[in-house]
Amino acid sequence: MAYTYDITTEIGQxxxxxxxxxxxxxxxxxxxxxxxxxxxxxxxSVLMGAAKALEAWAGALAGDYTSEKIGxxxxxxxTVADKLALADKYAKQDAEIPVFTWSEYDLTGETE
Numbered sequence: 001m002a003y004t005y006d007i008t009t010e011i012g013q014x015x016x017x018x019x020x021x022x023x024x025x026x027x028x029x030x031x032x033x034x035x036x037x038x039x040x041x042x043x044x045s046v047l048m049g050a051a052k053a054l055e056a057w058a059g060a061l062a063g064d065y066t067s068e069k070i071g072x073x074x075x076x077x078x079t080v081a082d083k084l085a086l087a088d089k090y091a092k093q094d095a096e097i098p099v100f101t102w103s104e105y106d107l108t109g110e111t112e
Contacts, residue, residue: 001032001033001034002032002033002034003023003029003032003033004023004033005021005023010037010040010046010049011033011036011037011040013046013050014036014039014040014046014049014050014053015029015031015036017046017047017050017090018030018050018053018054018057018086020036020053020057030053030057031053031056031057035053036049036053039052039053039056043094045094045097047090047091047093047094047097048090048091048094050087050090051087051088051090051091051094052087054083054084054086054087054090055083055084055087057083058079058080058083058084058087061079061080061083062080
């Protein structure tokens, strides 16, 4: 299992988008490179890979406490909701990227 962070690679780009950049020591990273590559393959792009990774991370955190109160002190955190909202944002951004521009392909089959 490798843990790398190189922003010029798709794995590094997903790590940056999901804020999983603390790979030293490797136990601080949420996902290893193979898992991130799986998300990229599953999603078909860096943005969708990041969305899938965030959904998986949120699923892992779903059982965690979201609030705690000790005496007069209390706090709450929306970690799962925040990760799911970011995943949704990335999925929407990916959906807005055109598959190709109109000037790239001649779909008529005609030649000049």
